Amino acid sequence: MPLYLSKFSYTPESWARLIGNPEDRREAARTYIESVGGSLHGFWYAFGSHDGYTLWEAPDNVSMAAVAMALSGGGALSSLDTTVLMTVDETLTALQRAAEVRYRPPGA
Template sequence: MPYYMFQWKYKNEAVKALVQTPQDRAAELRKVVQAFGGRLHEFFFAFGDYDGVSIVEFPNNERCAACATTLTGAGANDLFRTTVLLTGDEAKAALAMANATNPDYAPPTGYTHHS
C-alpha cells in the first residue's frame, strides 16, 4: 500500500482547546485513517512550521484523499498538507525507469543551469 505524510498546523483556537483539555489526537487520527482502509504508522506533535506530522498508509490515492478531505473539512487546521512517499525500492525502480525510458526531455527554452 502507498505511504503518505500528513502535516498540519492547528488554528489558534484548536491549540487553546488542546491546552485546556489535553487529548489523544493520535487515537482520533487512527480512527479516521482506519475508516478509509488505511493504517497510521506514526503520529508526532512538532515544533516549527507544522504542529503535527504523521505517516499513514492507504490502499490508493482516492482513499487517502477522502481521509484528508474529512480531516480538513473538520475545520481545526489552518493548513493541511499531504505528501506521497516512496520507499527506497520504489524510488530505485522509478530512477531505473527514468533511465531506461530516456524520453529526450528538453528543459524550458532559455533556461541556464547555474552551478
C-alpha cells in the first residue's frame, strides 16, 4: 500500500481546546485511516511552519484523499498538506520510463 506524509497545523481555537482538555490525537488519526482500510505509522508534533506530521498507509490515493478531505472539512486544521511517498524501486522505474518520454522544452 502507498505511504503518505501529511503536514498539518491546528487553528488557534483547536490549540485552545487542547490546552483546556489535553488529548492524545493519535488514536483519532488511527481511527480515521483505518476506516478506509489503511494504517497510521506515526504521529509527531513539531516546531516550525507546521504543528505536526503524520505517516499514513492507505490502499490508494482516493482512500487517502477521502481522509484528507474529512480532516480538512472538520474545521480543526488551518492547513493540511499530504505528499504521496514513492519507494526507491518505484522511483527507479519512473527514472527508466522518463528516458522514454520525448520532452520538448517550450519554444524549442
